[in-house]
Amino acid sequence: MRTLFNQLTPINLAATLCNRFSNSNHLCTSISASPNLPINQIAHIICCVLQECTSFSCLKKTHAKIFAYGLQYDSRILTKFAIMYVSFNRIDAASIVFEDIPNPCSFLWNVMIRGFATDGRFLSSLELYSKMMEKGLKPDKFAFPFALKSCAGLSDLQRGKVIHQHLVCCGCSNDLFVDAALVDMYAKCGDIEAARLVFDKMAVRDLVSWTSMISGYAHNGYNSETLGFFDLMRSSGVIPNRVSILSVLLACGNLGALRKGEWFHSYVIQTGFEFDILVATAIMDMYSKCGSLDLARCLFDETAGKDLVCWSAMIASYGIHGHGRKAIDLFDQMVKAGVRPSHVTFTCVLSACSHSGLLEEGKMYFQLMTEEFVIARKLSNYACMVDLLGRAGQLSEAVDLIENMPVEPDASIWGSLLGACRIHNNLDLAEKIADHLFHLDPVHAGYHVLLSNIYAAKSRWNEVEKVRKMMARRGANKIQGFSLVEYDNQVHKFGVGDRSHPQWEKLYAKLEELAAPMKHLGYVPLTDFVLHDIEEEAKEAALSYHSERLAIAFGLINTSPGTTLRITKNLRICGDCHNAIKLISKIVNRVILVRDMHRFHRFEDGVCSCGDYW
């Protein structure tokens, strides 16, 4: 062995040794046995050995050896260790090593910034980025994509803009990677216009930059733009891949555009992406959001190698369609199949229980989550539970739960409770919550509307007016309700009392025509859902032209008898429309599917699948 050491160059030596010894432990033992080896050769050998390390523990063992040679202050060696630790996702270990390096090279800074960013520790990542600047080092084109990713992860637009300025100063704009990261950062921070500006200025755009933009549109609710941009990308000669397809599927689901979604499904089959678990899950979810639960389930059954997300998506699908029991059954099957649920899975299960009124089951799974599965509860889990209790009328239990939460409840938690107060017309509690809620989120229109609805239900018109003024003062503008319906490969959009559609006169005539048979079946308008104290007759008019009714009229006029109507609405369906549509389904003898903000309502023969529990 000793002759071997003397004859070979360090690199060759290390390579030889690595072949001969299965791990660095043996190797270091051999080095110890050869005391004559010059220190820089040992350093070389250790560097080579490091690259061969296949696990964190192997790395740690090798690391322990360097102290014996006094190499623990060798920047070159430490740098390698830090990089290797990052490559094994051991950012903390890397960080400790990093601290000991007096003047890290920018390469290492970048690796560290990337390490924190990929680990989801965006603040630490940005802290390092700032530290690097403080040390007088100029970030390079490799540093910016990671720093921007961290801003995106934090949705921190302000910091993103600052880094945008830095990269312009450093002459790094017009780099394909940097620009793509900028587009992504702006999109994830919700500033889609800024994302588009960067995108438009790019001299060269590849598939990834197009996809960043498309995904930005999809995730910010610009659904038709998503589809339009996808077409634009294809016509400019860029071939879509599985990632870009995920965004269009999301958009189809959001729009409830079933035909379009089917087209993409067949496109996926043609292009061979159908066996990709992410694509398969996205297609499943699209079908479910477009109202085709059965198709979603077929796909689910056909999918090989179902993972946690795939299972959770199917459970969520049962939930929004009001099949709580099936959601629970599927959860149990998932556990039996050996897939470990996550806090998201529990959110899906709890929400399914809530929509189906499965109070005891929900309580049980809420317990099971921590006790059996040892999963920390997140805000979304509490929100579901508050919703479940509140909807079931257990308002004081819901309050109890909130008061004993280990984390600070946010607006969404109080919002759930306020929603329950609306259902049960509990004004006292609502007023107490509202104070708190408006403090946490003063510009949320929905919460104001809920409170106002409770006042309206009690004919407290002065207070209704007060809330309305409060909203105006705070700039909490009511979100315009709209409904979508797909027809002839087009998504048609209707607003409240909309007269902009080419067929508007026919639509109103259709609703007029339905008024008499509805009255005959006992329809009485539920006018508490009108925000203002106006004349009864005007209220009735305001209600009868809600966007979902116009969308239904459109569907009735343009499709053949018996065709299922599928409507997607951006807000919650109001109680009056819910009553009206039940009757309409009976009169016209059609299945009418309405997906509102929270769930599906399947109207058939005068009843709704939600059993009026919503």
Place this chain on the structure above:
DNA sequence: CTAGGGTTAG
């Protein structure tokens, strides 16, 4: 050493 990605409450 660089980028885009499927499920989640209100």
